[in-house]
Amino acid sequence: MVTFLNSVLIATGCRGKVSRYPREVENIRTRVVRFADSAGHVHIGLNEGEVVRRLPGEWRIADLLRVRLEDMRAMVAQASSEIPADSVRMLAPLDGLMEVWAAGVTYERSRDARVEETTEPTVYDRIYQAERPELFFKAPAWRVVTDGEPISVREDSTVNVPEPELGLVINAFGEIAGYVVVNDVSSRSIEGDNPLYLPQAKIYAGSCSVSAGIVPAWLTDIEALDIGMWVHRAGEVVFEGHTSTASFHRPAEGLVPYLTSFLRFPDGVVLSTGTGIVPDLDFDLKPGDTVEIRIANVGSLTNTVLRTREWLDSVES
Numbered sequence: 632m633v634t635f636l637n638s639v640l641i642a643t644g645c646r647g648k649v650s651r652y653p654r655e656v657e658n659i660r661t662r663v664v665r666f667a668d669s670a671g672h673v674h675i676g677l678n679e680g681e682v683v684r685r686l687p688g689e690w691r692i693a694d695l696l697r698v699r700l701e702d703m704r705a706m707v708a709q710a711s712s713e714i715p716a717d718s719v720r721m722l723a724p725l726d727g728l729m730e731v732w733a734a735g736v737t738y739e740r741s742r743d744a745r746v747e748e749t750t751e752p753t754v755y756d757r758i759y760q761a762e763r764p765e766l767f768f769k770a771p772a773w774r775v776v777t778d779g780e781p782i783s784v785r786e787d788s789t790v791n792v793p794e795p796e797l798g799l800v801i802n803a804f805g806e807i808a809g810y811v812v813v814n815d816v817s818s819r820s821i822e823g824d825n826p827l828y829l830p831q832a833k834i835y836a837g838s839c840s841v842s843a844g845i846v847p848a849w850l851t852d853i854e855a856l857d858i859g860m861w862v863h864r865a866g867e868v869v870f871e872g873h874t875s876t877a878s879f880h881r882p883a884e885g886l887v888p889y890l891t892s893f894l895r896f897p898d899g900v901v902l903s904t905g906t907g908i909v910p911d912l913d914f915d916l917k918p919g920d921t922v923e924i925r926i927a928n929v930g931s932l933t934n935t936v937l938r939t940r941e942w943l944d945s946v947e948s
Contacts, residue, residue, distance in 0.1 A: 662844025662930065663707060663809065665692055665726060666719040673722065677710040678844050683719055684710035692845070693727030696802040696899025703808055704849060721779075721843035724800075724811065725772035727898035731839055733796070733815050734886050735765035737905030738878055754826050764886055767829060769815065769903065770839035782934040783837025783942035784916050788818035791916040794906040795860040795924040795932075797853060797876055799883060800845050802899050805891040807884060810853060812842035812924050812932040813903040816916070837942035841901065842930040851928040853883060860908050863921040870914055874907035 664678040675692055676685040687709055695703045725731070736759050758765050776782060784791035798813040816839070822832035855877040862870040876883065883904045890902055916922070920936045937945065 661850065662846055663692070663695065663724065664844045665722045665724045667722060668714065668719055676714070677707065678716060678721075681716055682713045683716050685712045685714060686710050691726045692724050693729060693898035696729070696800070696808060697897065698802070699804055700802065700806045700808055700848065703802065704847070707847065721777060723772070723775045723777035723841050724843065724845050725775050725841065725901065727772065728896070729772040729898045729900060730896065731769040731771075731775060731798075731813070731841065731901045731903060732890055733767055733769045733813075733833070733903040734905045735767065737764065737880055737883075737886075738874065738907035759880065764881065764889055766886070766890055766902075767833060769833060774836070774839065776837065776840045776934065778840075778843045778932050778934070780840070780934060781837060781937045781942055781945065782814060782816050782840050782922065783835070783937045783939040784816065784918065785818045785821070785835055785939050788821050788832070789915070790818075790820040790823075790912065792817055792819050792910055792914065793860065793862065793916055793922045793924070795858055795872075795908055795926075796903040796906050797856065797858070797883065797926055797929065798841060799887065799902045799904060800848075800899065801887060801891065801896065801902055803895075803897050805887060807848050807887065808899070809845035809847045810851065810926075810929045811845055811901060812926050812930050813901070814840040814922060814924055814932055814934060815903050815906065816840070819912075836939055836946070837937065840932060840934050842932045844930055846929050853929075856929065857927040858908065859925045861923045862910075862916065863923065864917065864919065869920075870910050872908035872910070876904075878907050879904070 660680045662678045665675050667673050674685050675690055676683045736755055794815040794817055796813045796815050798811040799807050800809040802808045818832040821828045853876050855875055857875055859873045861868050918936050918938050922934050924932045
């Protein structure tokens, strides 16, 4: 199946069109999660479908990422007491000093889209071919939302897009400890106007969503994972796109040293690896839309869209 999914993009506004790609891509059921119990106390544990097995003590996700991978595996194995999964509220799997960073122009489709939208096309051609990748800061842990929570689009941008990406969860030693789904929501028209506006296009309230569980690195292989995204609007699928991690222009793990060699992340970091699914320029993500992302053997992520001001008001209220 991977061979015909590679680099395939589908955009559709047709009512009732049936996708030829599977919607069910979650084959791995065990994930490291951060959750709030019925009393509001925050814990971490293993989500195994119908139950969550809590890890002992007051451990945080950051504590799992402060140790080497083999020690993290031993810590996760200590999960014991079972709690019904429907009795807890899943939280974004980031805490402490964790951050989200992201890479750009890692797929050919991303390069082509950036060239199409920008006033400086050679910038993206050059970075696509360069040995050094484009890396940028996305969000601190406290600003990240998760599955079922709203994302936002900027009111001062005329073209906004969701960007479905595989996220690498990296520990303090630069080892890949696990994987998540990331939505790197972006203001495409702002970045396209001038590449120096990238921080404004990428870093704003409600622009970063991460799936509610971390798939441990020892449970999956990321060489050829199917990635799908659907945008729902007023009961219709107005955009659908598919690709595969087999279409990476550069190995995902090769991005890690460029981030960790000259920075320290004592509580770990999530590195989002770029998108291979970019809508055409005439597509604009709108308030009220729902974005659904699925990555095989990693997970799913669904968020409804608000305007940024509405998002801020909802957080502050």
